[in-house]
Every structure is written in structure tokens, then in C-alpha cells.
Amino acid sequence: MKDLLRPAPLIGLAVILWLAVVLIAGSGYEQRLMTLSAASALMAIGYQLLFGQAGALSLAQGACFAIGAYAAGILGGRLGWPAWAELPASVLLPMLLAALAHAPVRRLGGHYFALATLGFAVLVRLVAVDAQSLTGGANGLAGIPPLQTLGLPRGSGTMLVSWGLVGLGAGLALWLKRGGNGPALALVRADPVLARASGLDPGRIRAQAFVLAAGFAGLGGALQAHVLRLVSPEVAEFPVMVGCLAMVVIGGRGSVAGAVLGALLIGHLPEWLRPLGASYRIAYGIGLFACLLAAPAGLVGTLERFWPACPAATAGASDRPPRPVAALELAGLEKSYGGVAAVNGVSLVLQPGEILGLIGPNGSGKTTLINLVSGLDRPDRGTVRLGDVSLETASPDRIARAGVARSFQTAALPDEMTPLDLVTAALVARDAGTSFGRTVPLGPLHQAAAGLLRRVGIDPAAKPAAGALRLADIARALALDPAVLLLDEPAAGLDAAERAHLGTLLRALAAEGRALLVVEHDMAFLMGLADRVAVLIDGRIARVGTADEVRADPLVRAAYLGTASLGAAPMGRGT
Structure with a gap:
């Protein structure tokens, strides 16, 4: 019950209430704005997995959003595919292209990886403009049909369907980082060298996250294309990527709820500031800058710091059979x-x-x-x-x-890891491998990690002293048995x-x-x-x-x- 009162679930409840108010009393414009925010939220949830969880600074998420939008325009608009066939294709196509683009650059890190993914984004933009017979060139593709909403009114029905997809996407993202995957991803994000020495494969994890993020972005792009009923090269331009990065950073890069909150704020803040007239864009920029200064860990991350921590299990030890000895x-x-x-x-x-x-x-x-x-x-x-x-x-x-x-x-x-998290991450590598979605419940992992920390002389619940960090590193190594x-x-x-x-x-x-x-x-x-x-x-x-x-x-x-x-x-x- 206490977990339901933490910032992330409370934000989820607030979003549901917001949707209910817009559904009951909102205008068609407000419903449309909420639907576009849902498309952005899907893109941001995927990027939160890639950048916020796996720690890979990709500049291609906006390009994958554009690929999904053009897939909807070509398949749903020109070829007349029904939504049940076109939307999955809008997810799978950017995932396939992302896998092909990531393969030659997976060994790059830091700004080299970012520049390589920027090259992919530039290529997508050039195709959108120059491949006129396919994409419509500078004029884009018009006449994309709206989504069918099972008899509901178009504005409210599309909004409900879109946010239903956001809910499913958020649930999938939370499932992927559940249990022991959370500490493992934190170690990959914070220190890839230490992660490799702990049995984790950052390259493989980041490749999986890159492809998954592309699928989220593709679905978001397809939804936006159906709402606007038009897709043009603007969707492949760099400001889309900047907006996605701002959503994740402002909301909280480590939180799925933060990605959704960031998408809502980035989508609605300009509208809230329009009464300021011609200076609303300046106020918008100042507002974003103020959020970054006041909450460098993001809105959700900042709230979590002031929230009482949930105590972790600190008893027990691993009952795993010992590894055979060898010279x-x-x-x-x-x-x-x-x-x-x-x-x-x-x-x-x-x-x-x-x-x-x-x-x-x-x-x-x-x-x-x-x-x-x-x-x-x-x-x-x-x-x-x-x-x-x-x-x-x-x-x-x-x-x-x-x-x-x-x-x-x-x-x-x-950063942001405790000795218990560090040892737990190594236990994940030893017990469950290094793939998204394969892990064991966090409770038994914490119990085994606490036992190893006690063995090296560290209290799992205490803040480690300088000398204890070396002992914690030994406990991490012992977690691999x-x-x-x-x-x-x-x-x-x-x-x-x-x-x-x-x-x-x-x-x-x-x-x-x-x-x-x-x-x-x-x-x-x-x-x-x-x-x-x-x-x-x-x-x-x-x-x-x-x-x-x-x-x-x-x-x-x-x-x-x-x-x-x-x-x-x-x-x-x-x-």
C-alpha cells in the first residue's frame, strides 16, 4: 500500500483524473491536444528505456518517430491498410531499421554513438524530402484516415484509444525494468566497465533498448499522423528529437511516469502560456530552463529524493549451489x-x-x-x-x-547506487543473464546481496564509509560465485x-x-x-x-x- 503513495503512482492517478476531466468537460481542441501528448508520451517512454535506463545518448528517436508517421501515411493513407495491420507495421518498421542502423555502431560509446545516431536521423530526413514518389517530398502525405474508435465520438474516442496505448506501453516499460533488471540497468548506465566486469553486457542491453525504443517511437509517430491526418518532413526534423530529450530529462530520466509527465508538460505548456502573446515562446524557454535548474534529476527524481525510502529486505543468503573449482x-x-x-x-x-x-x-x-x-x-x-x-x-x-x-x-x-544495488546487479548477471525481460524477483536478490555484504563486513542498511567501498567491490565480485x-x-x-x-x-x-x-x-x-x-x-x-x-x-x-x-x-x- 505504501508503494501506491509514492510519486510515480500518484502521477499516474493524476493523469487518469486529468483525462477524465478533459473527456467530460474538455473541448475538441483540448481532446486533440491530449491525444497528441499521448503520441509524444509513447516516444518519450521508449527513449526513457534507452537513455534513462540503459544510458545510451541516441539522437535517432525523433527519426524513428518520423518513420512510424510515414509508415502510417503510406500504408494507411495511400495503400488503404486497416489500422489493425498498419499500426503493427508502424512499430515493426522502425524497429527493423533501428536494428540495421545499430549493428555497425554498437561498439561506439558516448558522443561517438550520439553522432552516429544523428547520422541516421539526417538520412531519414533526406529520404523524407528527396524520395518524392514515396513520401510526397516537401508537401508530405495528406488524407490519412482517422483511427476507428469502436463507435465512440472521434475526438474523445481517439484520445481514449491513444492513452490506452500509452498505458500498455508504460506497463511494458515497467515490466522490462522490474525486479533485478532495475539495479542491472542502473549499473550499465552508470559504469559500463564495472558492468562488464560484473557479468553484464552493456552492448547487448543497449542494442535491445535501442530497438525497443524505436518501436515505441514508431507507434507514437503513427498516432500523430492519424490525428493530424498529414505527415510532412517537419516530423523528421531535429526539434522533434530535442523535444523528446526535454520530455525525458524534465520529467525524470529514470522514471516511466516522468516520461509521461514530461510529454504532457512539453505539449501543454506552450498553450498555457499563449495568453502572454508574442512573448510566450520566451516564457516557454525560461520555464524549461527553470525546471532544469530547480530539478536536475527531473521532476519525479526530485520528488523521490524527498520521499521516505522503502526498506529493502536485508536477511538471508543465496542458496545457489557452489561453482565447480578449476585451475x-x-x-x-x-x-x-x-x-x-x-x-x-x-x-x-x-x-x-x-x-x-x-x-x-x-x-x-x-x-x-x-x-x-x-x-x-x-x-x-x-x-x-x-x-x-x-x-x-x-x-x-x-x-x-x-x-x-x-x-x-x-x-x-x-552514482545513485547503494552497495546492495551493486551486488544485486551482479547477482542478476549470474542468475538471469543480460537480456531485457529475463530476471528474478527483487526480494530474493536483495536477501542474497545482503548476505554477501555482511560476509565482507558491511551493514547493508548503513551508508558505506570510504574503506567499505573496497569491500563492497569484493562482495560484487563474490556475487558471481x-x-x-x-x-x-x-x-x-x-x-x-x-x-x-x-x-x-x-x-x-x-x-x-x-x-x-x-x-x-x-x-x-x-x-x-x-x-x-x-x-x-x-x-x-x-x-x-x-x-x-x-x-x-x-x-x-x-x-x-x-x-x-x-x-x-x-x-x-x-x-
């Missing part, structure tokens, strides 16, 4: 950057239940080696095998799900009590049969922990042995710390 074998790994060999012929075998320490001076290649094993970098030569599985060409998310997990040298909590755990300076920033707890935890993990590779600068901590220690100098393994054997090796002492004591001095942190 990690590295053979002849090499990696060069600009002719400089960062890793040069490294061969190591890490047995189940073993803790192998990895030390070396700054620039020796320690973190590069972990990046090669975890898939963030691709080796120039050599092999990486976990048992019988070859991993040197696998993607980071596949390696993580195969049983090799890692922590990072610089641990940070992505790894056979091999790669830890990059896990004790950095921890106090004495936390280091003691970490040492106990790592020994317990090794006792369960997991293999641990630990890069660490705290020699006293590492030498008392590791079964063996490998020394990396200039990208090569200089020595492998017990802690006492490494301490006594003159070459290691000279190359690493000169004449200082290997067990007392800290190592450098750069790699």
Missing part, C-alpha cells in the same frame, strides 16, 4: 602498448584453493595482467584457460559469468581491523576451493596471507616462491626495493 592457467601472455611490452611472456598456474600474491614495482604490469585475464584488455599473444575453457578471446562479461571475477584498484560506488578471484589492492584504504577481517575472509574463500590472485602494496598483509608470491618486473615473472623465498632472493630485493626489507616497505601503486 587458472596463463601461458605466454604478452601485451604491448606503442612498442612497450607491458606484459612479456607471463606464464602462471593458479590452483584451486591457492592464494597467489603478485608484487612488483610501479609500471611492472600487475594491473595490466589482471586486465588481460578478466578480458578488459585483449592479449597480443598467449592463452588464458579456466579448467578446459579458453578465455583469452572472450568478452569481460562472459569471463565473469564463466567464473573469473575481479575487483578494481580504485573502488567507487556508481567465482572459481577464481582477481583482487587489485584489496587492502588499500582499510584500517587495521578491516585488514584483519579481509585476511580472514580471503583465507575462508580459498578454503572453499576458490583460487585467489592478489595484487597488494601492503607487504606485511600480503606476505602473511599468500601461499606463494610471484614477482613481476618489466612485464616478466622474475621469481615465484614462498614469502620467505621471495624475501631472500637478491635479484628481487635489488630490482624491487634495493637493499630495503621486502616485508616492511610498501610497494608502489601504479601499474
